[in-house]
Amino acid sequence: MLRIRAFRRRWFLALFAFIFVLFLLIRSLEQVHIPTSGAYDVEHTLLRQPFQWHPRLSDVETANITTCRNSVQGSQLIVDERGYVCSRGDLTSGGCCEGTASQYNCSSCKANGCCMFYEHCVSCCLHPEKQPLLEKVLKEARQIYDKLIVSASDQFELCLAKCRTSSKSVQHENSYRDPHAKHCYGESPPDLQMALT
Structure with a gap:
């Protein structure tokens, strides 16, 4: 019974740590602006378009x-x-x-x-x-x-x-x-x- 509780506690801590690291990773990626190919294409198309x-x-x-x-x-x-x-x-x-x-x-x-x-x-x-x-x-x-x-x-x-x-x-x-x-x-x-x- 004690082993089961220890196993559950470790599993819960490992899951919590994984979610926390995933949250930090997503947060850091939001701060770095990496243009998607769609945004890049739109930006450069607008900059190259002929003006009348x-x-x-x-x-x-x-x-x-x-x-x-x-x-x-x-x-x-x-x-x-x-x-x-x-x-x-x-x-x-x-x-x-x-x-x-x-x-x-x-x-x-x-x-x-x-x-x-x-x-x-x-x-x-x-x-x-x-x-x-x-x-x-x-x-x-x-x-x-x-x-x-x-x-x-x-x-x-x-x-x-x-x-x-x-x-x-x-x-x-x-x-x-x-x-x-x-x-x-x-x-x-x-x-x-x-x-x-």
Whole structure:
């Protein structure tokens, strides 16, 4: 009887030690980041994908486009992939802005590339003159592997992603750095504005 108890006690201790060592092994493997082949393939595919800059189109060519991607979510304003901003009522059935649309609208944007309205930010970002700045943004995003920016396949997707507010737009996690220009397409976050109390 005594032998059986000693055997059970040893068996229990051996099982406990095995589980503890297994737990430590799993824990140490979680801390070491070994990319799986799937994650590796996705990362390197994104870094190698060709990026499509918007071609410069004449007014005639632009007018002949009948279907467009657009920003979708604006309650009053919409921006299409050609850089036109219009009211939701001026959107065609193909998703393009028409009527009183303005192209490359930077009217609510500051010199640092931060704008009051999301749609103005995207429209301004789509201007062909912004390509050198956006190339820097892409290069930086690839270095730090910002998945949202790196996964953009063309300038419109890049501008949509870049102009969304992010953690760079806020301070202390509860207020915007600049509540009047919180949508930015440039390299810098919005300027910090002093709150008036």
